[in-house]
Amino acid sequence: MFNRVNMRVKICGITQTEQAIAIARHGATHLGFICVPQSPRYLTPAALAEITEALDAAGVVTKTVGVFADASLAEMVAIVRRANLSHIQLHGQETPEHCQQLLAELPGIFLIKAIRVRTAADLLRAETYAPYVDALLLDAYHPQQLGGTGLTLDWDALVSFKPACPWMLAGGLTPENIPTALATLNPDGIDLSSGVEQHPGVKDLALVQHLFEQLQPWLPISAEV
């Protein structure tokens, strides 16, 4: 069994302050907040800012990720500034050019581009973003939902995915399947939402605790990018 020293662990779709604090204290390096109005996990900018202010006030050190899908540059800039986010995750059809524009507008922001993988061509497309982003995130494809689907990727199809930047695995991860996922694919990070949830937006803290117990062989984890 290998031992990762820079494993990023992102828990996504958090909507409650107390849960954000508890999940960060369990060891999540990144907390994800959904800024996509169609999602059942959507947070208004005001509610998001309230949570990030509470994290600061509680002295919790973690990365805060705003998840957007085809939002305007102006909207993303406004929300990042209002909630003092460290990261943006682009989960829609954004191009490498969009990534460059965003970085020009928000120097210092960490950028994650999510790719919903259906075919091998999507993996090749993902690699074209590497020069413009801090990390890639591979998620499952669903025809109606952009994310938080609980669907698992075909891990065998990903074994030769070695982009020129760090990458995170998402899609249907659970405390139970995470050891196999890590041993099979060796990603730089993982992202979980519905697999540690009671219902959309409400996490199950017992499952989060179980996840970090399962991750023990891969600790220590790091909050870099």
Ligand SMILES: O=C(O)c1ccccc1NCC(=O)[C@H](O)[C@H](O)COP(=O)(O)O
């Ligand atoms: O989670 C959502 O509701 C969502 C809505 C719109 C765009 C992205 C969304 N989630 C993005 C994530 O990063 C999720 O963690 C990722 O899709 C994995 O979800 P799951 O399969 O439930 O672990």
